[in-house]
Amino acid sequence: MHSRRLILSLLAASPFLPLARAGAAPIDPTSPDLPQVTSLIQGAIRRHRLDGVAAVAHHRGKVLYRGYFGTIGPGTAIQVASASKWVAGLVIMALVGQGKLRLDLTLGQAGLVASGPASAITLAQLMSHTSALSAIGPIRQDRRYPTPTAAAKGLAEMDLIGQPGQVFAYAGVSMQVAAYLAEQAGGADWNSLFRRLIADPLGLSPVCRWGDQWGVAGGLIASPDDYERILLLITRQGLTQDERRLLPPDLFPAMEHDRIGTAERREQPDAADAMKGYGIGLWCEAIEGDGSCPIISSPGAFGTWPRIDRGRDLSILLMVKSRLPRVVDDWKSIIRALTLAAGG
Incomplete structure (x- = not known):
């Protein structure tokens, strides 16, 4: 593992490595060659003048594809925007697994709201955008509620946009409040909890942390190698690649269960129109009859x-370091090609 990562780091840093838009693809030498996928990525880079792309796929426990293009290598720090939400969900569920939090914990029980409809808001609703708390944008959120503590203290001034559990409004304030509950339960600030519960056991790089913008719902910085390790942990339902049990497996069905149901969709990004539901920090691209989500994702506004x-x-x-609306059609084509390569 260390030798492969060293090779990839040298490849990514080499001044003699041609950029993918010039026709060369710095693919991991251990990766299978999928020319159609490489061609699609190169086309997106040329079309949108992208600085670089990282593309990684695993199928049935083996690498299906791993390529780093242009200026993006395995250790490049990238702001992942709303792809942060899935990782935030992992931190919350880790505390649930330890018995320090419950998904049905209400703001009233936590002592944050004494009475009224807001007192019945649950942790699950906070993490699935169904709490009916104010759906403000990330810039305004940074000004008013830059920290979990600020969001918790601001609950008294927040107007509900509907009945908790009956409206879906995709935003970040509710997750800031959830992070405050996590900090109180875990006895540490959010980044320290992340390092202790997820990052350090997975061997993530020091660059992988929440920055000072966009809150818990959008502020994670991660390298492709960092996020690949996180994604594999989720894929393996809490098992690390070296077979260590980091999270209980029963956390994942609860996390990957649609929480929108019949709630009114009030606020959501245009790219989410095709999404069928939402779980704990993740979108459900498909939903089974029992509410389980067999295809899950967490696209971010900057293209991760x-x-x-x-x-x-x-x-x-x-x-990628771009905007999701620019590349979303290309990303869908790449996902389709990788799915076909995995056997359809």
Whole structure:
């Protein structure tokens, strides 16, 4: 593992390595060659003048594809925007697994709201955008509620946009409140909890942390190697690649269960129109009759798209420094090509 990572780091840093838009693809030498996927990535780079792309896929426990293009290598720090939400969900579920939090814990029980409809808001609703708390954008959120503590203290001034559990509004304030509950339960600040519960046991790099913008719902910085390790942990339902049990397996069905149901969709990004539901920090691209989500993802506004297809045992990670609306059609084509390469 160390030798492969060293080779990839040298490849990514080499001044003699041609950029993918010039026709060369710095693919991991251990990766299978999938020319159609490489061609699609190169086409997206040329079309949108991208600085680089990281593309990684695993199928049935083996590498299906791993390529780093242009200026993005395995250790490049990238702001993943809303791909942060899935990782935030992992931190919350780790505390649930330890018995320090419950998904049905209410703000009233936590002592944050004394009475009224907001007192019945649950942790699960906070993490699935169904709490009916104010759905403000990330810039305004940074000004008013830059920290979990600020969001918790601001609960008294927040107007509900509907009945908790009956509206879906995709935003970040509710996750800031959930992070405050996590900090209180875990006895540490959010980044320290992340390092202790997820990052350090997985061997993630020091660059992988929450920055000072966009809150818990959008502020994670991670390298492709970091996020690949996180995605594989989720794919393996809490098992690390060296077979260590980091999280209980029964956490994942609860996490990957649609929480929207019949709630009114009030606020969501345009790219989410095709999404069928939402779980704990993740989108459900498909939903079974029992509410389980066999295809889950968490696309971010800057172009990072992690995705797991449970039925095919296929995980895909696409990372770029761009805007998702620019590349979303290209990303869908790459996902289709990787799915076909995995056997359809």
